[in-house]
Amino acid sequence: MAVLNEEQSMLRDAARTWTREKSPVTAFRKVRDSGAPLGYDPAAFAEMAEMGWTGVIIPEEYGGSDFGYLSLGLILEETGRTLTASPILASALAGASAIILGGTDAQKEAWLPKIASGETVATLAVDEGAHHRPNHVAVSATNKGAGYTLSGTKTFVLEGMAAGVFVVSARTSGDVDDKFGVSLFLVPADAKGVSRKALKLADSRGAAIVTFDNVELGADARLGAESQGYELLEQTLDRARAGLCAEMLGSAVQAFETTLDYLKTRVQFGQVIGAFQALQHRAAKMFTDLELARSCVEAALTAIDNNAPDTAELVSLAKAKMGDTLHLVSNEMVQMHGGIGMTDAHDAGLYLKRARATEATYGGQAYHRDRYARLQGY
Amino acid sequence: MADFGGEDTTAFRAEARDWLTANFPASLKGKGAMIYAEAATPQSADFKAWTKAMGEKGWGVATWPKAYGGGGLSKAEARVLQQEMNAIGAWSPIGGMGVMMFGPTLLEYGNEAQKQEHIPKIATAEIRWCQGFSEPGAGSDLASLQTKCEDKGDHWLVNGQKIWTSGAQWADWCFCLVRTDTTKKHEGISFLLIDMRTPGVETRPIRLISGNSPFCETFFTDVKVPKENLVGPLGGGWTIAKRLLQHERSGLAGGGGGGRGNLFTGPISDLAKAYVGVDSAGRIDDADMRSRITQHEIEARAFQLTALRSMSEAKSNSGPNTTTSIMKNAGTKVAQDRHELTLEILGNQGLGWDGEDFKAEELAAVRGWLGGKAFTIYGGSAEIQNNIISKRILDLPDPLSPTKA
DSSP states (O other), X not given: OOOOXXXXXXXXXXXXXXXXXXXXXXXXXXXXXXXXXXXXXXXXXXXXXXXXXXXXSSOGGGTOOOOOHHHHHHHHHHHHHTTOOOTXXXXXXXXXXXXXXXXXXXXXXXXXXXXXXXXXXXEEEOOXXXXXXXXXXXXXXXXXXXXXXXXXXXXXXXXXXXXXXXXXXXXXXXXXXXXXXXXXXXXXXXXXXXEEEEOOOTTOOOEEEEEEEEXXXXXXXXXXXXXXOHHHHHHHHHHHHHHHHHHHHHHHHHHHHHHHHHHHHOEETTEEGGGOHHHHHHHHHHHHHHHHHHHHHHHHHHHHHTTXXXXXXXXXXXXXXXXXHHXXXXXXXXXXXXXXXXXXXXXXXXXXXXXXXXXXXXXXXXXXXXXXXXXXXX | OOOGGGOOOHHHHHHHHHHXXXXXXXXXXXXXXXXXXXXXXXXXXXXXXXXXXXXXXXXGGTTSOGGGTOOOOOHHHHHHHHHHXXXXXXXXXXXXXXXXXXXXXXXXXXXXXXXXXXXXXXHTTOSOEEEEOOBTTBSSXXXXXXXXXXXXXXXXXXXEEEEEEETTTTOSEEEEEEESOSSOSGGGEEEEEEETTSTTEEEEEEOOTTSOOOEEEEEEEEEEEEXXXXXXXXXOHHHHHHHHXXXXXXXXXXXXXXXXXXXXXXXXXXXXXXXHOBOTTSSBSOHHHHHHHHHHHHHHXXXXXXXXXXXXXXXXXXXXXXXXXXXXXXXXXXXXHHHHHHHHHHGGGGGOOSSTTSOHXXXXXXXXXXXXXXXXXXXXXXXXXXXXXXXXXXXXOOTTSGGGO
């Protein structure tokens, strides 16, 4: 655990207490079983917003606390532990980051206070296919008068059904995979021509396919410079990825601790199964990987707070290492629990399904290993 | 890099820089790794002068007390010294087991006379120490050691055999675990210092798969040892040994980078570009190898970040933390993987054993790869480290006596 300041310690303690008392895994299970289309409990999200969790990275002048990304990471680690479903990741982290980094004063004024209060959910509408490829942008934004007309479809849009505003990557020039020619737009969900359809995913979280059918936008909807939005998109995604890694870390630590408890209580052959060395060494390996992964995740979040020049590579490092670690721990959670881990009544399956979803979100391990190598020049 | 803890080290930095400029011989710049690779290499006049200068200054053991020949520096000052040394390619000629393991342990457990006698000679590299722990029948199960130590009134009488005694053929003294009581396992072990010139001490180097002989078998036959050479209480050797092994393990995790004996410096990706080639985009021209190099680099970086995190946490909590327990396994795995990758990148050029058809770096790579297999065996094998994590950190039951859980 990184060395925390007083504000951060208080934030973490508050998050730990609230998630355990108000939002244990049973709360997520209830949301899932209710089949509620949003994929989260709006009342619980309102409580989180009330505690200021939706404004942690937002400047004070726009209604946030400006505590930074490591601080928001501490909250996400705790919500990850109990699989708490909420739009914090999509909105208070990813959506807010895009506007903080690229927004004009008017755009910040229009959206950040509402994101900070929890009134509006913002989210990135970036991916168009099965794999995260942010430079692959077929959605088009063609000039019309002083503004643009947006057309095309985005998929796997996190909290897409709850969103009040989308940060959409669209092509204003160049070929479909070119980095140059990508522009970002702020598109209100109630704009004419926007339609959405809920995706039913294995992890039961909210996501949608969003279609833009000749959506007319003013020039003031564009976030950042025309055709030069890719760098802004990468910076935004890196913040989203680092925060997601914190959530993944929390899920992995909890999955490991739950499994470790089971090793100490399940008796076979007249002894607890944790006495078997075959299981002990696998537990030691998981513990080792969790320590290594934590270092990477905290380094990535700290790099963002410090505006460090190696932020991008530290983020890809964290997403790759954290993804591998969560993958391992979630598989071992099922395996070490045996039959009970295969039942829907046990939490192991919930952690396993969430693990794969978070691994794939904003780029899987293969994507980030390759990106790390490219950033290092090989 | 910011100084930790707000201590003002500006004046010390200037002092260190001046002293290093005046004393570090330019001929030794960046040669640290090569000299340590061959412990028996004859020493140059510059090496001797540099050793003498560092020894007199006490900066080879920078944080040890001045009263015993150390540098008496604060941790912040020692870091500054290291930074200044790194900046000019300087390295400490004062090393080995005395510095890494035995010195810190004796400072903690030795009596005043023992510290006065032994510590200053470690600080000046006048005396070389070896470690008499493992025996043919006591490897991973070290506490089952049998080397017998009998109380003969005015002296101890030692009989037995040690193995894997690193550098015993060059060592002046040995810190040794001996059995003073055969009725108790751990409480029957004592910590004894033995002068290697004593009659009855014999060493035989063991030739390893790398062709080198860094280890010996050491035999003790009716060796008489003065009573004052016992460190700590009779039967208290195991406690001291465990402490010493902590020093050993933190040292053995190393940087998790090159690993000893690897003379290729710089990123391993550059080595791959040179030996394997690049594609039209300038990337390593073998996607599978590139992917595995990336995986390795990610593990290495994760290890380095963990070492940094562990340091800053230890500083803020002023005590050991759970992170240290994983460092030996994580670091040695990274180092071994690097040796394997290096060999694979070199292809057939990495399999030369001798001769002019191979560069010195290529020959060192194959020896380093073989020597590196020891990383996960010595200092407590990878399996023993996992046992320690399971028992001490994860609080899982002892597999040998599960009911005691």
